Amino acid sequence: MAIGIDLVPSVQLSRVAESEKHGENSPYFAGWKAYDEDPYHEVENPSGVIQMGLAENQVSFDLLEDYLEKHPEASIWGKGALGFREKALFQDYHGLLSFRKAMASFMEQIRGGRAKFDSERIVLTAGATAANELLTFILANPGDALLVPTPYYPGFDRDLRWRTGVRIVPIICNSSNNFQITPQVLEAAYENAESLNLRVRGVLITNPSNPLGATIQRQVLEEILDFVARKNIHLVSDEIYSGSAFSSSEFVSVAEVLESRPDRHHRYRDRVHIVYSLSKDLGLPGFRVGTIYSYNDKVVTTARRMSSFTLISSQTQHLLACMLSDTEFTSRYIETNRARLKKRYGIIVEGLEKAGIECLGGNAGLFCWMNLSPLLEELDREGELELWKTLVYELKLNISPGSSCHCSEPGWFRVCFANMSEHTLEVALARIQKYVEQRMNAVII
Amino acid sequence: MRLIVPLQGVVQGRGGLLMGSLIPCTLFYFLQLYLKRHRSPKPPSAPLSPYPSPSPNLSELPRSASRSNLSSRGSISPARISNRASSIARPNSSLYYVGLDRSLEDPYDRLDNPEGIIQLGLSENTLCLDLIDEWMSENLNSSLSEGDGDEFGLARLATYQPFDGLMELKVAMAGFMSQIVGDRVSFDPSQMVITSGATPAVEMLCFCLADQGNAFLVPTPYYPGFDRDMIWRTGVELIPVHCRSTDNFTPSITALDQAFNQAKKRGIRVRGILICNPSNPVGNILLRETLYSLLDFAREKNIHIISDEIYAGSIHGNEEFVSMAEILGEEDTDKERVHIVYGLSKDLSVSGFRVGCIYSFNENILAASKRLARFCSVSSLTQRLLVSLLSDSRFITRYLETNRRRIREVYDMFVGGLRQLGVKWAEGSAGFYCWVDMSGLIRSYSEKGELELFDKLLNVAKINMTPGSACHCIEPGWFRCCFATLTPEDIPIVMERIRRIADR
Numbered sequence: 001m002a003i004g005i006d007l008v009p010s011v012q013l014s015r016v017a018e019s020e021k022h023g024e025n026s027p028y029f030a031g032w033k034a035y036d037e038d039p040y041h042e043v044e045n046p047s048g049v050i051q052m053g054l055a056e057n058q059v060s061f062d063l064l065e066d067y068l069e070k071h072p073e074a075s076i077w078g079k080g081a082l083g084f085r086e087k088a089l090f091q092d093y094h095g096l097l098s099f100r101k102a103m104a105s106f107m108e109q110i111r112g113g114r115a116k117f118d119s120e121r122i123v124l125t126a127g128a129t130a131a132n133e134l135l136t137f138i139l140a141n142p143g144d145a146l147l148v149p150t151p152y153y154p155g156f157d158r159d160l161r162w163r164t165g166v167r168i169v170p171i172i173c174n175s176s177n178n179f180q181i182t183p184q185v186l187e188a189a190y191e192n193a194e195s196l197n198l199r200v201r202g203v204l205i206t207n208p209s210n211p212l213g214a215t216i217q218r219q220v221l222e223e224i225l226d227f228v229a230r231k232n233i234h235l236v237s238d239e240i241y242s243g244s245a246f247s248s249s250e251f252v253s254v255a256e257v258l259e260s261r262p263d264r265h266h267r268y269r270d271r272v273h274i275v276y277s278l279s280k281d282l283g284l285p286g287f288r289v290g291t292i293y294s295y296n297d298k299v300v301t302t303a304r305r306m307s308s309f310t311l312i313s314s315q316t317q318h319l320l321a322c323m324l325s326d327t328e329f330t331s332r333y334i335e336t337n338r339a340r341l342k343k344r345y346g347i348i349v350e351g352l353e354k355a356g357i358e359c360l361g362g363n364a365g366l367f368c369w370m371n372l373s374p375l376l377e378e379l380d381r382e383g384e385l386e387l388w389k390t391l392v393y394e395l396k397l398n399i400s401p402g403s404s405c406h407c408s409e410p411g412w413f414r415v416c417f418a419n420m421s422e423h424t425l426e427v428a429l430a431r432i433q434k435y436v437e438q439r440m441n442a443v444i445i
Numbered sequence: 446m447r448l449i450v451p452l453q454g455v456v457q458g459r460g461g462l463l464m465g466s467l468i469p470c471t472l473f474y475f476l477q478l479y480l481k482r483h484r485s486p487k488p489p490s491a492p493l494s495p496y497p498s499p500s501p502n503l504s505e506l507p508r509s510a511s512r513s514n515l516s517s518r519g520s521i522s523p524a525r526i527s528n529r530a531s532s533i534a535r536p537n538s539s540l541y542y543v544g545l546d547r548s549l550e551d552p553y554d555r556l557d558n559p560e561g562i563i564q565l566g567l568s569e570n571t572l573c574l575d576l577i578d579e580w581m582s583e584n585l586n587s588s589l590s591e592g593d594g595d596e597f598g599l600a601r602l603a604t605y606q607p608f609d610g611l612m613e614l615k616v617a618m619a620g621f622m623s624q625i626v627g628d629r630v631s632f633d634p635s636q637m638v639i640t641s642g643a644t645p646a647v648e649m650l651c652f653c654l655a656d657q658g659n660a661f662l663v664p665t666p667y668y669p670g671f672d673r674d675m676i677w678r679t680g681v682e683l684i685p686v687h688c689r690s691t692d693n694f695t696p697s698i699t700a701l702d703q704a705f706n707q708a709k710k711r712g713i714r715v716r717g718i719l720i721c722n723p724s725n726p727v728g729n730i731l732l733r734e735t736l737y738s739l740l741d742f743a744r745e746k747n748i749h750i751i752s753d754e755i756y757a758g759s760i761h762g763n764e765e766f767v768s769m770a771e772i773l774g775e776e777d778t779d780k781e782r783v784h785i786v787y788g789l790s791k792d793l794s795v796s797g798f799r800v801g802c803i804y805s806f807n808e809n810i811l812a813a814s815k816r817l818a819r820f821c822s823v824s825s826l827t828q829r830l831l832v833s834l835l836s837d838s839r840f841i842t843r844y845l846e847t848n849r850r851r852i853r854e855v856y857d858m859f860v861g862g863l864r865q866l867g868v869k870w871a872e873g874s875a876g877f878y879c880w881v882d883m884s885g886l887i888r889s890y891s892e893k894g895e896l897e898l899f900d901k902l903l904n905v906a907k908i909n910m911t912p913g914s915a916c917h918c919i920e921p922g923w924f925r926c927c928f929a930t931l932t933p934e935d936i937p938i939v940m941e942r943i944r945r946i947a948d949r
Binding site: 012013014015016017018024054056058061065075084087089091127133138140141142162164202228268271282284286287288296299300301302308309310311312314315316319330376 | 535574581606673748816
């Protein structure tokens, strides 16, 4: 007897829903899965997978805790100027003025006062992820392209492309000049886009860079500004790691470059947009706080309206407004945070050196960009993935392979150091040292 | 027809300077909106043409090979923004927003600005904020760093959370939603994706259920915000399906079928129906039979149903609310088509906290939404607060009861006032608004007449109520009046102001 098959046509979903652009099938995320299944714990699971693929900042957490303990009025309200009633209903996409002012002041402090931020130009979003997607919706049509220097944060493939329908054309940088962006590689990327019949709408840089862990030099920023002006396109500068530069003077924001040359400022103004967030510098990714700062009035207006899809809870705005307007606290926090990150960086670089591993000279961020190409069996992408598998499954270290960041050269890996205790970092380094030793002995034999 | 008739009046020169300028402007915007909506899809982008504003120093400039660029030291060629952005950047043309903007300029205050504009255009409920305020002061004594024995302290909250919401909040939300429907449904937390408000939830479903250029059928009158939220970035089209006062604005399958077929003839693929139940702006609740018919229709056409149930907990009448979830059987294969949107902005009045959700029976939708939730996640801080609040079931029970009662009281007063004016309203048992038939006060039974009345109400009577045309209502003269932010003293003032312009 024939078995009846249910031929009810299943209801279809959209291309966006079925798309692979969420990127969760890339190695970047497979390492996370390995971690989820066997997470390291100092006491309970000392041989588990150590998470070194998550750029999270936990080194200055105690400062936040301390502040909140001393200032309970930040987390409980009702007695303040804007009581509970107003906050409960407050869904104005302009955002709390006190919070915008506090953000502007915080961003100024991070840049050592070398740039001014107008609270009226700050648009709030629920995280930098939303900010980047929002800007892409605003600056580009579906099918247009953004130029992004490689290596870049793997999440961009998803955040900039998925729902927007916009393409990414890489600006291919290489190690010969420490992966710096040059006018030549910018031009090459632009021409590449043209040859693909794509209309370029802007350049998106991350400064300080993820995954390089290095700031972009002033000279390079000037060249990029000239380039976008020449091509009549936009510049998005994702500066979410600006407060994680190891010293204030090392980081130059595009805002500073704009302000230092007022005569050229007007040429560039309408093109420049900065993305910021509290997820990295303040170590509060759970709070979902991001911002777009644009010098372009139309972009500000549009972004503000579009932020309706991604507003920050008024409760969170209130707490952070309190915290960030306490400039004594913030300046102390920024300074301490920088120093602690610098120290961590020192530890990891030294530890890697002991294993004979070189890192790119870094001066910012929560990670270091290391060169493992000498350890590759084959100097190509497959070789890199083979080594990556060894790192994840044998050494039990979740480290991000350069290929997931679209790095043009195989063998580079991004390793995060700020989301763990110093002890855990030492454990991880010991594993690496041991592995390298074993490899060297194997060679000798 | 709806556009030509009002223009007649303008041409004939009736109306004062204000209306002579307001109405053509408004209609022009409407025309633009109408044309934009019915424009055929854009052809693939052609190579950039040179900018139209040459500078005097043209000869000095180096030109790049393919894309001419005319920037110079003197003038700046503005880097363009996208088409999507351009349409958003334009001033708000919908009267829904016009009214809101205008009232913000001159807001009524009993003491400080008694001649100001009374706001009846915002669907908000302030009637029970005192209860929540009280709960907060009693329950939020510990500072954040202490937490509940570290389980919910800063350490836990600061770090990256699942983008689709804490499981504790999903459990609490599911419990709350179940309580609202009298436990006739047991909502499953694992079928939920939490978003920063219902606004991104609706948009997300549009992204997941439809491609650019596809359409949703939306029974009218509908919430004006859908025209923005569902269309802006998704590129989908909303096809209004007109409901009549004779049916108390209940969607008819015949009308849906007609709209579906018309769309098909135009080459537009319909992907789903969007219903708001309880309805905004009418305030009625769909009958069980209607829900079954809608499901049958969706099955027949193989499309989805989005059911926005955001007012489910704000029932002031005696009718019982039936969720789409309730009519789906265990083994129902049609479950895959049903997606519910909910949020705390209305029933709990915490619109500032930005908490909404998608509730779906479709695994693929849940998977996609979970990933998309990264663009619209709720702050962990707020999630923690709401877990505490929603888990206090004794408080929630008291809150829901009190809320219902207080809305009823103001509703009764409001319609009592309307009754005295001789103004009728649609039968409604939910929401913070009354769908009022002001056609008796308009001079010509047309959209133009309605616009005139809107203008008179806003600028002369100084009351902002949302005209039916902003909600795509096919019958002129209907207005949505939100009453849940009014005190008992305000209501007679509102009625008096209406009377004043009615008598003129």
